[in-house]
Amino acid sequence: MDRNTIRTAVAAAVALTAAWVAAGAPITLGG
Amino acid sequence: VGTTFPVPSLAPEAAPLGLRRPTLAVLAVALQAAPGLPGGHLVDLRDGLLVASAIAITAWFALNLRAARGALRVALGVALAGGLLNLAVMLPNGGMPVAPEALAEIGGAGVDVTDGHLYKHLLIDDGTVLAFLGDVIPVRPLGMAASVGDGVLLAGLLATAAVLVRRHART
Numbered sequence: 001m002d003r004n005t006i007r008t009a010v011a012a013a014v015a016l017t018a019a020w021v022a023a024g025a026p027i028t029l030g031g
Numbered sequence: 032v033g034t035t036f037p038v039p040s041l042a043p044e045a046a047p048l049g050l051r052r053p054t055l056a057v058l059a060v061a062l063q064a065a066p067g068l069p070g071g072h073l074v075d076l077r078d079g080l081l082v083a084s085a086i087a088i089t090a091w092f093a094l095n096l097r098a099a100r101g102a103l104r105v106a107l108g109v110a111l112a113g114g115l116l117n118l119a120v121m122l123p124n125g126g127m128p129v130a131p132e133a134l135a136e137i138g139g140a141g142v143d144v145t146d147g148h149l150y151k152h153l154l155i156d157d158g159t160v161l162a163f164l165g166d167v168i169p170v171r172p173l174g175m176a177a178s179v180g181d182g183v184l185l186a187g188l189l190a191t192a193a194v195l196v197r198r199h200a201r202t
Binding site for chain 1: 049050052053056057059060063084087088091092110111113114117118121127129134137138139142144148149151152166170173174175176177178180181184185188191192195199
């Protein structure tokens with residue numbers, strides 16, 4: 001896997017996680 | 032004779048594998064978390080920050096949906112629908128209403144939901160509208176109370192990840 005692919009994958013994972021945190025609203029104890 | 036012409040590929044795989052503008056999604060999270068900064072100077076701005084965050088994440092979905100094709104577009108559309116379900120209940124109530132019963136189910140009876148938790152929750156009361164779209168589903172193993180919109184959002188985001196991985200595997 002080349003560096004560009006890794007960078008793209010990491011950016012996508014960050015974006016999806018951020019979308020879950022920003023658009024989702026579950027309340028988690030301790031969160 | 033013997034000359035070949037490049038044929039542009041219109042297949043979905045020709046689209047960029049990643050998602051566009053990840054920083055916009057990260058900005059949406061930062062806007063929600065801002066009231067938690069030391070000093071608490073931004074707590075009074077929590078409503079405005081929440082609206083700004085909603086605009087940022089909706090814009091992120093919109094520009095990625097515009098660029099996406101095929102299964103990726105469907106998956107992102109499902110995720111956006113989940114996010115909009117959450118917004119539908121948050122906007123008229125000024126935050127995500129949480130059912131005290133669901134909170135008790137996960138061992139959080141009496142917890143102040145307005146303090147922390149990305150500053151976007153409040154308890155359901157008699158004045159709450161569309162309460163069924165609030166955090167009314169206890170997910171005990173995760174210590175979490177979730178909404179219908181959260182479920183739809185999560186399904187869409189997981190499908191998005193699956194489509195991206197599959198497209199990468201094909202290239």
